[in-house]
Amino acid sequence: MPARRKPTSSSFSFTRRRFLQGVAAGTAAAVVAPELGRAQLQIDEEISGQPRVAIRLRVNGRSYRLSVEPRWTLLDVLRNRLDLTGTKRVCDRGECGACTVLRDGKPVYSCLTLAVDAQDSDLETIEGLSADGRLHPLQEAFVRHDALQCGFCTPGMVMASKALLDRNPQPSLDDIKEGLCGNLCKCGTYTKIFRAVQDAAQTLRRS
Numbered sequence: 001m002p003a004r005r006k007p008t009s010s011s012f013s014f015t016r017r018r019f020l021q022g023v024a025a026g027t028a029a030a031v032v033a034p035e036l037g038r039a040q041l042q043i044d045e046e047i048s049g050q051p052r053v054a055i056r057l058r059v060n061g062r063s064y065r066l067s068v069e070p071r072w073t074l075l076d077v078l079r080n081r082l083d084l085t086g087t088k089r090v091c092d093r094g095e096c097g098a099c100t101v102l103r104d105g106k107p108v109y110s111c112l113t114l115a116v117d118a119q120d121s122d123l124e125t126i127e128g129l130s131a132d133g134r135l136h137p138l139q140e141a142f143v144r145h146d147a148l149q150c151g152f153c154t155p156g157m158v159m160a161s162k163a164l165l166d167r168n169p170q171p172s173l174d175d176i177k178e179g180l181c182g183n184l185c186k187c188g189t190y191t192k193i194f195r196a197v198q199d200a201a202q203t204l205r206r207s
């Protein structure tokens with residue numbers, strides 16, 4: 001990870017014009033992938049008063065170039081810069097699994113993953129599961145089995161379930177419990193969640 005650099009007092013002396021340029025460019029950086037030059041990083045640093053680094057993330061098959069603070073987590077960047085708010089922040093300290101995304105097919109807690117460390121990985125979030133307006137069989141099964149109450153754990157549960165079914169298409173109940181052991185549901189819908197995963201596994205095997 002690049003070394004943190006203490007901002008100098010001159011970092012804060014920018015004009016209104018540069019501020020507006022920076023806001024506009026910063027907004028664009030969240031949705032498109034322009035080349036990020038040193039000048040853009042400097043503007044972002046001046047606005048935030050914090051050092052920035054240029055990174056590239058591949059999320060749901062799309063590539064993004066962003067300027068980020070080295071301390072930002074993947075969860076921060078997904079939600080606050082890429083507007084992918086399906087990934088939930090609940091405990092923000094690696095205990096609940098609500099922020100689970102797939103990194104090269106494996107479930108990770110995005111609240112414990114630095115965005116700068118997630119480069120060169122294929123990232124998948126809940127937004128990447130549905131295609132052409134159709135829900136993924138796992139999502140359909142969660143709805144069919146009413147496997148959610150408040151829904152805060154649901155995106156993480158679905159992503160962890162996807163990782164499980166991708167590596168084990170015919171899981172036993174114990175396999176499902178083990179595959180989801182890093183995800184907590186405060187509403188206690190575990191029984192329905194397990195049924196939904198079993199149902200989705202059957203659907204996926206048939207298709």
Ligand code: FES
Pocket residue numbers: 088089090091092093094095096097098099100109110111112
């Ligand atoms: S929000 Fe990341 S583990 Fe709870």
Ligand code: FES
Pocket residue numbers: 147148149150151152153154184185186187188189
């Ligand atoms: S549905 Fe509320 S935490 Fe799981």
